[in-house]
Amino acid sequence: MKRWVWLGLVVGLVACDEVEQQDCTDTSVSDSALPKVGFSSRASSLEAEEPASLDGRxxxxxxxxxxxxxxxxxxxxxxxxxxxxxxxxxxxxxxxxxxxxxxxxxxxxxxxxxxxxxxxxDRPVRAFTRQAAPILSGSASEYTEGLKMVQAPAVWDADGDGNLDASAPIGTNIKVCVIDSGWDNRHPELQAAYGGGRDFVEDDDEPLDYDSGTQQWGGGHGTHTAATIAAQLGSLGTVNPHEDSNGVVGVAPGVELLVARVLNVRGNGNTADIISALEWCREKGAKIASLSLGAPDASATEEAAFEEALANGLLAIAATGNSGEDPNVTGVAYPAGYPSVVAVGAVDVQKKHGSFSQRGPEVSLVAPGVDVLSAVIVGAEAYSLVETDGREFESNSLAFAPAGSYKGKLLTCGIGDSRSACGQEATCKGFVAYVDRGGVDAEGNGLTFAKKVDFMRRAGARAVIIGNNDPDDGVGSFTLGTAGEWVPTASVSFADGSALKAMAGKSTEVKLSGVDYVRLTGTSMATPHVAGVAALVWSARPSLTPPQVRKLLEDSAEDLGTPGRDELHGFGLVRAKNALEALGSLPTTP
Structure with missing residues (x-):
C-alpha cells in the first residue's frame, strides 16, 4: 500500500511538472488592430526617469x-x-x-x-495650421460632471439645448498652449481647434503623442488634457455603451489650441524642453499655458522662465501633483509652486478634496480631477464585458490589455502564481482564467498583474479575469504596466469574484472593445478645467492682463473647506459664470 501511495505521489509530481513546463505563448489573442501603446494614461505619476549620460556628460x-x-x-x-x-x-x-x-x-x-x-x-519632469470654426451644435449629454461643476455650460449654453449660444464667450481668439505629451491628430474632438504645434522631444513641427522610432503611440495624457479645454460638440468618437455617442465638449470650445510636446511616450521629459516650450507658446501668441506635469523640486532657471513669461502676457496654470498621500511630500510640485504660476489641486464630484492632490500655501484653485471623462489615443483604451452563464458582471479593462473577445470554459487559478495554478484542465486549446488579486511569487516577490497574466497566458488562457481582494475598492482600476503580448484582461469586484469562482466550469466570455475616451484621475485632469475657464474670461474681455484674470478666478471661486484660502483648496473651486459676473463689475480700461 505504501508503495502505491508513493507511486501515486510521483505520478502527481510528474503531471504537475508537465503542466509547469507547458508554454502556450502562441495562443494570445492578436492586438494587431489596435494602435501600439507605449504609456497608458492610467499609469502616470510624477516619478521620472533619469536622463541618460552621453560620454560621461x-x-x-x-x-x-x-x-x-x-x-x-x-x-x-x-x-x-x-x-x-x-x-x-x-x-x-x-x-x-x-x-x-x-x-x-x-x-x-x-x-x-x-x-x-x-x-x-536639467531635472526630469513628468506627467501627472489654421484653426477651423468651432462646432456649434451637439448634445447636452456631452456636458461632463466636471464641465457642469465649473459652470461652463451656464456661460455658453444657458438654455441647455446642446447648442452654443450666439455671442456667448467660448474662448474665441484666445490661444491656449498645452505643454504635455502631444496629441492624437486623428481624434475628432480636437481637429477643429488645433492651431499648430511643436515637438520638443523629436524636434519637429508635428507634436504627436507618438514615438517614430518604435512606432508606438503614447498613453494620451496630452490628448486628454487638451480635450478638457477644447473638445468640440458632436464630434462622434467611439465611446463605450454607457456614454453619450457624441463624446464630450471642452470648457472653452472656441479657443485656438497650440500643442507643445515635451513628454515622451513613457511620460518623461526635462526642464530644458519646458523652458523652450514656454518661450515657443509665448512667441506664438498664447495667452494661457496649461501644464499637467512637473517635478518635486524647484529650478531657479525654470522659475525665471515662468516669471519672464508672465511679464510678457502669458498666464501659466499648472498641476500641484499627485503625491498628497505620501507623508514625505510637503508642498506642491513645480512649476505649480512658483508664485508666477496658478497652482491647481483636485476635488471630486462632491467637491471633496482628492487625497492624492498635493497641498500647501501655494495652492490657488481646485477643479474636477476625479474620474474625469475626456479623449485619449484613438482606440487605445477599452470597454470591457464579462459574462458567465448568461449573467453579466461589472468590470474594468486593465490598462494595456488588448481589445479582443474570447469565450470558453472558466477555470479558477488561485492567485495566478505559476503556469500550473489552474490545474490539469488548463491546456493550450484555451480557457478563461480567474485569479485573485495579491500574493507573492516563488521568490517571495509581489505578484504584479503582469506576472499573473503572463503565467495564465503561458498556461493557455485566452482571457483573464482578476478579482479584487479589497471589498471596499469595488471593481478597481489596474494596469499591466506596459505594452506587451497580453490577452484581454478585466477586473471585477471582490463580491463578483466570489460569485465567479462558484461558477467555475461554466462558459464565460471576456470582451474588450477599443474606445476613444477614458475617465482619468489626477491633478492633471483638474488643471485644464482652470485653463479653460481662464480662456472664457479672457475672450469676454481681451484687454485683461494675466494678473487680472488670475484675480478674477480666485475672487469668484466657490469657497470650500476652511473659510477663506486654505492649503487644500486655495481660494476654492473655479467657477466660470461667477468669474464673468465679477468681470461685469470690473471697470474697462481704455
Missing amino acids: QPVLIRYRRTLSAASATQAAVDAVQRTGGKVTTRWNRLSAVAARVTPEERAKLARDPNVLSIEP
Missing part, C-alpha cells in the same frame, strides 16, 4: 550674469561652456541662459567662473 542649465545685454550674456555663457569642452544644446537670450551637457570636471570649471550665476541639473 549630464544635462545642466546655466545662467550668466547680465553684465551687458541679455544676448551678450547668453553668448558669453555659450563661449564659456565651449571653452571647457562642454556642449551647448539650447540657448535662451531673454534669460541669459543655456542648456548644456557637461562632465563633472567641466561643471566644476564653470562653477569657478564669477560671471556664472547658477548651474543646476
Whole structure:
C-alpha cells in the first residue's frame, strides 16, 4: 500500500511538472488592430526617469550674469561652456541662459567662473495650421460632471439645448498652449481647434503623442488634457455603451489650441524642453499655458522662465501633483509652486478634496480631477464585458490589455502564481482564467498583474479575469504596466469574484472593445478645467492682463473647506459664470 501511495505521489509530481513546463505563448489573442501603446494614461505619476549620460556628460542649465545685454550674456555663457569642452544644446537670450551637457570636471570649471550665476541639473519632469470654426451644435449629454461643476455650460449654453449660444464667450481668439505629451491628430474632438504645434522631444513641427522610432503611440495624457479645454460638440468618437455617442465638449470650445510636446511616450521629459516650450507658446501668441506635469523640486532657471513669461502676457496654470498621500511630500510640485504660476489641486464630484492632490500655501484653485471623462489615443483604451452563464458582471479593462473577445470554459487559478495554478484542465486549446488579486511569487516577490497574466497566458488562457481582494475598492482600476503580448484582461469586484469562482466550469466570455475616451484621475485632469475657464474670461474681455484674470478666478471661486484660502483648496473651486459676473463689475480700461 505504501508503495502505491508513493507511486501515486510521483505520478502527481510528474503531471504537475508537465503542466509547469507547458508554454502556450502562441495562443494570445492578436492586438494587431489596435494602435501600439507605449504609456497608458492610467499609469502616470510624477516619478521620472533619469536622463541618460552621453560620454560621461549630464544635462545642466546655466545662467550668466547680465553684465551687458541679455544676448551678450547668453553668448558669453555659450563661449564659456565651449571653452571647457562642454556642449551647448539650447540657448535662451531673454534669460541669459543655456542648456548644456557637461562632465563633472567641466561643471566644476564653470562653477569657478564669477560671471556664472547658477548651474543646476536639467531635472526630469513628468506627467501627472489654421484653426477651423468651432462646432456649434451637439448634445447636452456631452456636458461632463466636471464641465457642469465649473459652470461652463451656464456661460455658453444657458438654455441647455446642446447648442452654443450666439455671442456667448467660448474662448474665441484666445490661444491656449498645452505643454504635455502631444496629441492624437486623428481624434475628432480636437481637429477643429488645433492651431499648430511643436515637438520638443523629436524636434519637429508635428507634436504627436507618438514615438517614430518604435512606432508606438503614447498613453494620451496630452490628448486628454487638451480635450478638457477644447473638445468640440458632436464630434462622434467611439465611446463605450454607457456614454453619450457624441463624446464630450471642452470648457472653452472656441479657443485656438497650440500643442507643445515635451513628454515622451513613457511620460518623461526635462526642464530644458519646458523652458523652450514656454518661450515657443509665448512667441506664438498664447495667452494661457496649461501644464499637467512637473517635478518635486524647484529650478531657479525654470522659475525665471515662468516669471519672464508672465511679464510678457502669458498666464501659466499648472498641476500641484499627485503625491498628497505620501507623508514625505510637503508642498506642491513645480512649476505649480512658483508664485508666477496658478497652482491647481483636485476635488471630486462632491467637491471633496482628492487625497492624492498635493497641498500647501501655494495652492490657488481646485477643479474636477476625479474620474474625469475626456479623449485619449484613438482606440487605445477599452470597454470591457464579462459574462458567465448568461449573467453579466461589472468590470474594468486593465490598462494595456488588448481589445479582443474570447469565450470558453472558466477555470479558477488561485492567485495566478505559476503556469500550473489552474490545474490539469488548463491546456493550450484555451480557457478563461480567474485569479485573485495579491500574493507573492516563488521568490517571495509581489505578484504584479503582469506576472499573473503572463503565467495564465503561458498556461493557455485566452482571457483573464482578476478579482479584487479589497471589498471596499469595488471593481478597481489596474494596469499591466506596459505594452506587451497580453490577452484581454478585466477586473471585477471582490463580491463578483466570489460569485465567479462558484461558477467555475461554466462558459464565460471576456470582451474588450477599443474606445476613444477614458475617465482619468489626477491633478492633471483638474488643471485644464482652470485653463479653460481662464480662456472664457479672457475672450469676454481681451484687454485683461494675466494678473487680472488670475484675480478674477480666485475672487469668484466657490469657497470650500476652511473659510477663506486654505492649503487644500486655495481660494476654492473655479467657477466660470461667477468669474464673468465679477468681470461685469470690473471697470474697462481704455
